[in-house]
Amino acid sequence: MIIDSDGEKLIADIFDNELKPGQKDRFRQQIEFILEVDKLKHVLRQTILMDKSRRENSAEHSWHIALTVMILSEYARDAEIDFFRVMKILLIHDLIEIDAGDTYCYDDQGRKDQAAREQLAAERIFNLLPSDQARICRDLWDEFEEKKTPESRFANALDRVQPFLHNYFTRGQTWQENDIKSGQVKTRMQPVDDGAPVLWKYVSALMDDAVNKGFLAE
Amino acid sequence: MIIDSDGEKLIADIFDNELKPGQKDRFRQQIEFILEVDKLKHVLRQTILMDKSRRENSAEHSWHIALTVMILSEYARDAEIDFFRVMKILLIHDLIEIDAGDTYCYDDQGRKDQAAREQLAAERIFNLLPSDQARICRDLWDEFEEKKTPESRFANALDRVQPFLHNYFTRGQTWQENDIKSGQVKTRMQPVDDGAPVLWKYVSALMDDAVNKGFLAE
Numbered sequence: 001m002i003i004d005s006d007g008e009k010l011i012a013d014i015f016d017n018e019l020k021p022g023q024k025d026r027f028r029q030q031i032e033f034i035l036e037v038d039k040l041k042h043v044l045r046q047t048i049l050m051d052k053s054r055r056e057n058s059a060e061h062s063w064h065i066a067l068t069v070m071i072l073s074e075y076a077r078d079a080e081i082d083f084f085r086v087m088k089i090l091l092i093h094d095l096i097e098i099d100a101g102d103t104y105c106y107d108d109q110g111r112k113d114q115a116a117r118e119q120l121a122a123e124r125i126f127n128l129l130p131s132d133q134a135r136i137c138r139d140l141w142d143e144f145e146e147k148k149t150p151e152s153r154f155a156n157a158l159d160r161v162q163p164f165l166h167n168y169f170t171r172g173q174t175w176q177e178n179d180i181k182s183g184q185v186k187t188r189m190q191p192v193d194d195g196a197p198v199l200w201k202y203v204s205a206l207m208d209d210a211v212n213k214g215f216l217a218e
Numbered sequence: 219m220i221i222d223s224d225g226e227k228l229i230a231d232i233f234d235n236e237l238k239p240g241q242k243d244r245f246r247q248q249i250e251f252i253l254e255v256d257k258l259k260h261v262l263r264q265t266i267l268m269d270k271s272r273r274e275n276s277a278e279h280s281w282h283i284a285l286t287v288m289i290l291s292e293y294a295r296d297a298e299i300d301f302f303r304v305m306k307i308l309l310i311h312d313l314i315e316i317d318a319g320d321t322y323c324y325d326d327q328g329r330k331d332q333a334a335r336e337q338l339a340a341e342r343i344f345n346l347l348p349s350d351q352a353r354i355c356r357d358l359w360d361e362f363e364e365k366k367t368p369e370s371r372f373a374n375a376l377d378r379v380q381p382f383l384h385n386y387f388t389r390g391q392t393w394q395e396n397d398i399k400s401g402q403v404k405t406r407m408q409p410v411d412d413g414a415p416v417l418w419k420y421v422s423a424l425m426d427d428a429v430n431k432g433f434l435a436e
Contacts, residue, residue: 087284088305
């Protein structure tokens with residue numbers, strides 16, 4: 001059943017006669033998933049846009065870092081990795097926030113039940129898809145979370161670098177608003193070293209500079 | 219030179235000593251490009267989000283359709299295509315809108331100089347990158363625009379399907395606001411048939427249903 005934004009059921013069976021019996025449910029599940037993930041555009045992150053006009057949402061963030069794969073792939077710690085999979089990981093990595101919300105990385109209270117909330121979200125959201133595709137997406141998300149493969153480590157590095165750049169180039173506005181110290185940022189940025197050592201050196205230099213310029217408290 | 223949102227030059231040389239001579243300009247160009255493309259989050263499209271709360275921006279749209287590659291690949295007209303390239307095409311296909319704006323597909327006046335505006339935008343934006351990457355991105359964008367390869371045809375199909383779904387499932391609000399007729403939508407949707415015949419049948423069925431339900435004028 002696909003319902004529209006007024007809560008009314010739409011396109012019940014109008015397309016069914018074009019598909020073979022086994023395809024009907026599959027196609028409907030795929031469309032429902034595509035409509036459902038639109039909600040990620042409403043999940044606001046702490047990161048602000050470069051012009052400071054507003055907070056970024058998780059769909060925009062996901063686009064930005066998936067694109068970044070094309071630009072920064074040469075800095076991955078392991079050169080021979082599957083960048084297509086990195087990109088897929090990044091496109092789906094925040095979908096669980098549709099249910100679980102974006103947990104601010106320095107919110108120690110919110111992070112206590114974050115894993116439990118996100119597991120529930122993953123169960124619901126990926127299982128909107130046909131089972132084979134649900135499995136593929138779930139595996140990609142688990143891979144991202146576990147940070148064990150070179151692909152997931154590079155994905156995690158990019159996921160940390162982009163908001164860091166926004167923080168630095170907006171003069172640490174979000175850091176200051178949330179009373180964040182440089183030690184916290186350094187810990188948070190560790191996955192950058194694991195996935196992309198050159199980018200880690202860059203981030204380290206910017207962190208020092210941010211402290212020197214007063215964007216970030218020591 | 220990388221400037222921050224207050225217009226001040228930042229990180230002039232703080233990272234240069236970590237890189238070999240030839241890498242310095244390259245890295246700075248890559249970071250400048252990543253910061254510049256943030257502006258796509260400000261380019262508003264005519265499409266509204268599924269809950270009708272606001273218009274969608276082109277970064278969100280790009281994320282949504284790149285993700286859709288993972289879900290609808292089995293409906294591509296040509297099964298043996300490079301879906302990684304389709305995804306890359308979709309991630310960069312709207313970057314030219316940073317300068318050229320989003321031209322509403324039914325705006326005949328705006329479409330007259332659209333190609334000229336977009337060519338200028340492509341020149342500037344892709345050339346922020348190191349020349350090899352600028353070439354790659356430019357080629358992907360040209361491929362998308364020319365619609366000659368199976369990859370670009372599938373990319374164009376997905377680029378048309380997603381806003382169509384938003385239109386249908388918000389009961390044609392944007393169609394009605396802009397006084398759009400079903401013949402215009404049908405012409406606009408032709409690339410869906412070229413790239414994904416099954417999706418075209420679905421879109422056709424929804425178009426008929428939209429007319430029947432009064433979402434779309436005949």
